Amino acid sequence: MNDIWIIATASLVAISSALVGVFLILRRQALMGDAISHSVLLGIVLAYLITDSRSLTVMLIGAVFIGLLTAWLSDTLHKVGKLQSDASIGIVFTLFFAIGVILVSLYAGQVDLDQECVLYGEIAFVPFDTIIWGSTENGVDIGPRAFWAIGIVFLIVLTSIVVGFERLKTVTFHPSLALSLGINVVFWHYFLMTLVSMTTVASFDAVGAILVVALLVIPASSAYLVASSLKSMLWIAAAYGQASVLIGYAMAFWLDSSISASIAVMAGLLMLITIIVLEVQKKVFGKQVKAALKAS
Amino acid sequence: MEHFTLLNPINPASTWQLLIEFWQFNDMNVLWVLIGSILLGISASVIGSFAFLRRRSLIGDALAHAALPGVMMAFILFQTRDPLVMFLGAVTSSFIGFFIIDWLPKNTKIKPDAALAITLSFFFALGLMLLSFIQGMEVENKSGLDKILFGQAAAMTQDDINLLMVVTSFILISVVLFFQKFRLIAFNASFARSLGIAVNRYELLLALLIVMSVVVGLQLVGVVLMAAVLLTPVATARLWSDQLKNILLLAGAVGALSAIISTQISYLAPAMPTGPWMVVSLSTLFFLSLLFAPKNGLIKRYLQQQQLRQKVAEENILRTLYKLWERTQFEQNDFSITDIQGLRAMHTLDLRKTLKLLCRKQMLKESAHGFRLTDMGLEQATQLTRRHRLWENYLNEHLELSPDQVHSQAERIEHILTLEQEKQLEEELKDSRQDPHGNLIPNAKKTKTPAHPSKQARSLSS
Numbered sequence: 166m167n168d169i170w171i172i173a174t175a176s177l178v179a180i181s182s183a184l185v186g187v188f189l190i191l192r193r194q195a196l197m198g199d200a201i202s203h204s205v206l207l208g209i210v211l212a213y214l215i216t217d218s219r220s221l222t223v224m225l226i227g228a229v230f231i232g233l234l235t236a237w238l239s240d241t242l243h244k245v246g247k248l249q250s251d252a253s254i255g256i257v258f259t260l261f262f263a264i265g266v267i268l269v270s271l272y273a274g275q276v277d278l279d280q281e282c283v284l285y286g287e288i289a290f291v292p293f294d295t296i297i298w299g300s301t302e303n304g305v306d307i308g309p310r311a312f313w314a315i316g317i318v319f320l321i322v323l324t325s326i327v328v329g330f331e332r333l334k335t336v337t338f339h340p341s342l343a344l345s346l347g348i349n350v351v352f353w354h355y356f357l358m359t360l361v362s363m364t365t366v367a368s369f370d371a372v373g374a375i376l377v378v379a380l381l382v383i384p385a386s387s388a389y390l391v392a393s394s395l396k397s398m399l400w401i402a403a404a405y406g407q408a409s410v411l412i413g414y415a416m417a418f419w420l421d422s423s424i425s426a427s428i429a430v431m432a433g434l435l436m437l438i439t440i441i442v443l444e445v446q447k448k449v450f451g452k453q454v455k456a457a458l459k460a461s
Numbered sequence: 462m463e464h465f466t467l468l469n470p471i472n473p474a475s476t477w478q479l480l481i482e483f484w485q486f487n488d489m490n491v492l493w494v495l496i497g498s499i500l501l502g503i504s505a506s507v508i509g510s511f512a513f514l515r516r517r518s519l520i521g522d523a524l525a526h527a528a529l530p531g532v533m534m535a536f537i538l539f540q541t542r543d544p545l546v547m548f549l550g551a552v553t554s555s556f557i558g559f560f561i562i563d564w565l566p567k568n569t570k571i572k573p574d575a576a577l578a579i580t581l582s583f584f585f586a587l588g589l590m591l592l593s594f595i596q597g598m599e600v601e602n603k604s605g606l607d608k609i610l611f612g613q614a615a616a617m618t619q620d621d622i623n624l625l626m627v628v629t630s631f632i633l634i635s636v637v638l639f640f641q642k643f644r645l646i647a648f649n650a651s652f653a654r655s656l657g658i659a660v661n662r663y664e665l666l667l668a669l670l671i672v673m674s675v676v677v678g679l680q681l682v683g684v685v686l687m688a689a690v691l692l693t694p695v696a697t698a699r700l701w702s703d704q705l706k707n708i709l710l711l712a713g714a715v716g717a718l719s720a721i722i723s724t725q726i727s728y729l730a731p732a733m734p735t736g737p738w739m740v741v742s743l744s745t746l747f748f749l750s751l752l753f754a755p756k757n758g759l760i761k762r763y764l765q766q767q768q769l770r771q772k773v774a775e776e777n778i779l780r781t782l783y784k785l786w787e788r789t790q791f792e793q794n795d796f797s798i799t800d801i802q803g804l805r806a807m808h809t810l811d812l813r814k815t816l817k818l819l820c821r822k823q824m825l826k827e828s829a830h831g832f833r834l835t836d837m838g839l840e841q842a843t844q845l846t847r848r849h850r851l852w853e854n855y856l857n858e859h860l861e862l863s864p865d866q867v868h869s870q871a872e873r874i875e876h877i878l879t880l881e882q883e884k885q886l887e888e889e890l891k892d893s894r895q896d897p898h899g900n901l902i903p904n905a906k907k908t909k910t911p912a913h914p915s916k917q918a919r920s921l922s923s
Contacts, residue, residue, distance in 0.1 A: 190572075190575050193572050193574055193575070194574075195572075195574045195575040195577070195578040195579075196519060196574045196577065196578055198578065199522075199578050199581065199582075203685075242751075245759065246696075246700075246751055246759075247757075248696055249513075249516055249518055251516075251518045251519045251574070252513060252518035252519075252692055252696055254519070255518055255519050255522065255688055255689065255692045255693075256689070256692060256693055256696060256744065256747060259686050259688055259689035259692075259693070259740050259744070260689070260740060260741065260744040262685065262686065262737075262740075263686055263689070263736070263737035263738075263740035263741050263744070264737070264741060266611060266685075266686075266734060266736075266737040267733070267734075267737045267738065267741065270733055270734060270737075375526075375582065375585055375685070376582065376585070376586055376589070378578060378581065378582040379579075379582035379583060379585075379586050381578075382575060382578040382579050382582060383579055383582065383583065386571055386575050386579055389570060389571065389575075390569060390570060390571070417590075420590075420594060421594065421597045422590045422591075422593045422594040422597070423589055423590055423592075423593035425589075426586045426587075426589035426590035426593060427586075427590055429582060429583070429585075429586030430583065430586045430587050430590050432583075432586075433579070433582075433583035433586065433587070436579070436583075440569060443569070444568075
């Protein structure tokens with residue numbers, strides 16, 4: 166039963182990240198994903214220190230606030246400070262992450278977070294932190310907290326993409342056309358950043374701050390290599406994410422290593438295989454063309 | 462609700478005691494750690510500056526993450542914590558990461574930023590996987606390996622420090638030796654190539670230096686935050702200077718300063734990771750510079766904008782007065798605020814403020830109806846009008862803009878035209894006495910430059 170909860174949680178994490186990641190890759194904001202997933206730590210710690218609660222709503226609000234602040238501050242530094250955009254991203258997220266780590270180590274043991282879990286997440290412990298529905302004594306155990314957190318976020322991500330599909334497509338591929346059609350490009354940019362923040366915070370328990378970057382970026386990039394339309398890219402990215410979870414889990418079991426790290430490594434290996442296959446195809450195809458040219 | 466308490470409540474007296482102890486260097490180890498971290502701060506900042514100039518600011522982030530599996534692999538293979546072995550392992554895997562970042566965008570559809578993020582997260586995951594694997598292994602002295610994630614200056618051994626010194630000195634000496642070449646490549650690689658410099662070889666050397674400084678910094682700053690030590694100092698220094706040499710010196714100083722601060726904190730609270738404190742002190746310096754830097758700081762820029770706005774407002778009023786005066790056939794030089802507002806829409810409060818300023822500068826004098834131009838004001842107003850109308854003429858004759866298009870452009874440029882430009886315009890437009898609207902272009906007074914040199918200078922430079 167525990168394995169099923171772990172795999173279910175990890176799958177939801179992988180698929181939500183892959184779907185959001187597709188837009189990050191297409192909009193060339195992979196680094197923003199990296200940045201937000203780091204700074205979200207500060208949001209979580211601050212939310213916890215201020216409200217003393219670990220409820221999902223509080224965490225989501227904290228993370229979304231800091232996530233949007235990261236995006237806005239990087240943008241402002243880029244414009245006002247006349248810095249390269251990746252440099253401004255780098256300055257902002259390292260600062261936020263550093264403050265987050267300092268707070269974690271200042272209040273270690275009380276925040277229910279430590280430096281380790283910031284990095285790995287603790288997906289192996291996910292099944293033990295469950296939500297009890299009803300009263301504490303005779304309530305019903307409805308499953309792990311992390312599962313419900315990422316489940317809700319997954320639904321939000323899915324609904325947003327289904328409902329806003331056409332808008333997102335236009336904004337992603339033709340920002341200037343979108344502008345001329347009267348679509349609020351800035352709104353959709355920050356909307357996407359909100360989705361990234363929510364996904365990272367919900368994945369935080371499961372895979373930690375940094376490995377979620379792998380799940381955001383790698384399956385979507387693999388899909389980018391093979392897909393031919395936005396719709397197919399979303400499906401393929403989700404499939405890559407799901408495959409990494411299943412094979413990665415098996416690998417972790419086999420090597421007795423961290424589950425979340427293995428899943429991320431698997432995502433990378435799947436991408437490597439994709440690239441090799443594509444390169445071989447390119448070579449073979451190139452030879453065929455040459456042969457055909459010679460023959461003619 | 463229970464209140465959170467600090468793990469080690471800060472006691473000012475004992476903190477002070479510790480601080481004094483720190484600077485007395487009773488513990489020689491402290492001195493060495495301090496020197497080591499200063500050297501690291503300097504060399505990482507300097508080498509990071511070149512990465513920044515090559516528009517690869519976040520390369521340090523990716524390379525630091527990419528070093529992690531190398532360290533772990535070296536430990537698994539050789540089962541030792543010898544700094545040199547770790548260093549070589551880290552450099553190897555970091556270099557592999559560097560080539561992947563380079564290779565992916567060149568050979569696949571993947572964009573450079575995605576390549577960076579992919580490499581970073583994949584290598585980091587690999588490193589963590591190996592680390593968790595090591596923690597399951599039955600080997601000695603495996604504890605403390607995870608210290609390189611966030612860095613811990615206090616945990617450094619003498620061997621670590623020796624290595625740190627050697628590597629950072631190597632980096633600094635290389636930069637000094639190849640400064641000219643690095644500079645050329647950083648600003649214009651194709652020009653350097655045309656001069657016959659082996660650009661690829663120097664780029665490789667630069668990459669090696671970046672990798673080395675990142676790897677050697679892991680003990681102090683940690684994998685996750687190393688990026689900031691390469692990036693933030695140069696971003697700070699750039700706010701202060703435009704000269705590469707000064708930028709490098711300043712970046713080095715900023716790096717050294719933050720190293721001193723964070724080493725002290727690490728000494729005062731040994732449980733604290735050093736890296737985050739280094740980043741926080743670096744960022745503080747950056748944001749302070751962003752606000753207060755004398756050349757490019759935000760406050761300075763804001764003040765400059767305000768000054769310009771004020772100057773434009775003053776000059777607009779002078780010109781308006783000139784026009785009013787012109788309408789009375791140069792007979793009556795005395796106008797009320799209403800008269801001025803009839804020609805130029807301006808808020809009464811702003812107008813009064815600006816008029817008062819002009820009076821103080823003795824451009825205007827209060828008079829029976831309101832204000833009148835003094836000789837000095839008259840001169841300046843004439844000159845502005847002259848420039849305005851010359852420009853209108855120029856646009857009309859040489860750019861063939863119709864008379865109704867020229868005014869708004871002249872309205873802007875009249876404030877920034879210089880004396881030389883005015884003379885050039887005059888020569889271009891030898892025989893024109895009137896602007897496209899039919900107004901006379903006032904003559905320049907021949908005597909004004911020698912008569913009021915100080916005022917001339919001010920009107921041009923302010």
